[in-house]
Amino acid sequence: MMDPAFAEQAITLVILLLLAAVTVGIVRVRGLFAAVVLLGAYSFLMATLFVVLDAVDVAMTEASVGAGISTVLFLGALYLTDTKEATGKARELAPLAVAAITAAVLIWGMSDLPEFGSADQPIHAKGADYLARSLPDTGIPNVVTSVLASYRGFDTLGETTVVFTAGIGVLVLLRRRSGQGKS
């Protein structure tokens, strides 16, 4: 019998390579239809990777948002605009520098992360006793809800603010567009 841990690593490696190939393809392809199609393929590969990494709920979200809704929204955007990418001749160095610096910072930050799946990382050391003390502390029987709404209350408040701001931004953009149409 094959060791599932080895299978997990092998699948992860293969899918990461495929993801990199698809990403390069998305950047290089000129037709925007093809880019939308490739983005759908990317989402399904990403969802597979999430399943292998044991995050089935994230995989579900990735598949439904990335491959389902995004495809339809992108096609709607193509309908309203154009299906050909405008080819600029100028090659800006500043975006390349920004992308390179961001990537370097992310990789540098990743080097400090605990090993994937290790049992003695801080999140396990601090998290274990929440199961025991969440009910007497907060009176909420669901531990996930108590962590979200009570222990991480400010965090959740910040997230809600971000979503609220994004909603206001979308509303403002849409209103401006329809106002121009009338005048």
Next chain:
Amino acid sequence: MMLAAVLAAVLVAMALMVARALRGPTTFDRLLAANSIGNGAILVLALFGFLTERPEFLDLGLTYALLNFVGTFAVLKFFRQGSLGAEAEE
């Protein structure tokens, strides 16, 4: 062992599909390849579920199949009608 062999075969097939999706030449080739990649994702999901002895992943495969259909169908409908079915705004 058999599951692992099938899994390896499906991964090789997915690599071939990705190659087809990247090379084109027409958008329909890419679309068919993307649809097949979605099917491959379902297969990997099911096989990996059985390999790690958690076959309840199988239900997720049904949802993937539906989403795969929606995405492909939206693109095809766009190609045929030039829109997603909404009336053109005059």
